[in-house]
Amino acid sequence: MHFTSGDIQSMDTRRRAAFINSLSGFKPANLVGTADANGQTNLAIMSSAVHLGSDPPLLALIVRPGGEERHTLANILATGHYSFNHVTAPLVEAAHQTAARYHRNVSEFDAAGLTAAWRQGFDAPLVAEADIRLGMALREHQHLRINDTHLVIGEIILAEVPDHCLRADGAVDLEEADTVALSGLDTYYRPSTFKRMAYAKPDLQPRVIPAPLAAADAAR
Numbered sequence: 001m002h003f004t005s006g007d008i009q010s011m012d013t014r015r016r017a018a019f020i021n022s023l024s025g026f027k028p029a030n031l032v033g034t035a036d037a038n039g040q041t042n043l044a045i046m047s048s049a050v051h052l053g054s055d056p057p058l059l060a061l062i063v064r065p066g067g068e069e070r071h072t073l074a075n076i077l078a079t080g081h082y083s084f085n086h087v088t089a090p091l092v093e094a095a096h097q098t099a100a101r102y103h104r105n106v107s108e109f110d111a112a113g114l115t116a117a118w119r120q121g122f123d124a125p126l127v128a129e130a131d132i133r134l135g136m137a138l139r140e141h142q143h144l145r146i147n148d149t150h151l152v153i154g155e156i157i158l159a160e161v162p163d164h165c166l167r168a169d170g171a172v173d174l175e176e177a178d179t180v181a182l183s184g185l186d187t188y189y190r191p192s193t194f195k196r197m198a199y200a201k202p203d204l205q206p207r208v209i210p211a212p213l214a215a216a217d218a219a220r
């Protein structure tokens with residue numbers, strides 16, 4: 001199929017959302033934990049986390065339009081803190097349920113049967129059931145005029161990763177962590193490692209890191 005800009009514009013709204021939402025490729029699945037100024041907790045699944053840079057360690061997040069009725073955004077702006085919690089395979093159903101529009105007074109932690117975990121000096125809840133948990137401090141917020149969405153940029157000020165998921169080179173092994181990936185708003189994948197490649201250089205051919213070496217590397 002070939003789609004022109006006109007074809008895309010004339011699609012029915014839901015069909016266009018499903019189509020366009022899957023075109024950026026696999027996306028991360030994170031539960032974003034927040035609390036309001038009174039400590040009322042909130043949890044929402046979000047797939048728009050993007051790595052922005054590692055020094056300082058920054059992640060960006062896109063929040064849909066909607067002002068005050070966007071509880072996650074309102075809480076982030078109120079406290080300056082929020083958490084990212086990787087969705088693992090056993091958590092998919094509970095995580096997906098947090099997308100439902102609950103009233104502000106209802107915590108999605110309770111609605112989805114998940115547990116809020118608190119850390120000293122950090123004003124947002126982490127998800128106790130998640131294996132990889134990040135504490136974020138708000139660094140920049142921009143309302144994007146092009147489509148009324150919000151760009152939220154935060155610095156990772158806390159990272160909790162199980163020892164067995166840390167590779168010798170410092171990377172986190174997301175397959176070992178059972179972190180899932182997302183397409184669109186409804187399809188969850190359990191990715192598996194395909195290849196590891198050495199750092200690309202102009203004067204060298206692409207070099208695959210042999211699997212046994214990768215395994216030995218991981219064991220070190």
Ligand SMILES: Cc1cc2nc3c(=O)[nH]c(=O)nc-3n(C[C@H](O)[C@H](O)[C@H](O)COP(=O)(O)O)c2cc1C
Pocket residue numbers: 042043044045046047048049062063064069070071072073096098099100101102182184185186
């Ligand atoms: C798979 C999936 C991914 C989502 N990703 C985002 C996202 O990146 N940004 C966003 O604003 N909403 C996203 N949503 C929608 C929110 O989860 C939903 O609007 C939720 O009710 C927001 O909760 P809140 O009002 O408590 O912040 C996603 C929903 C699903 C099912």
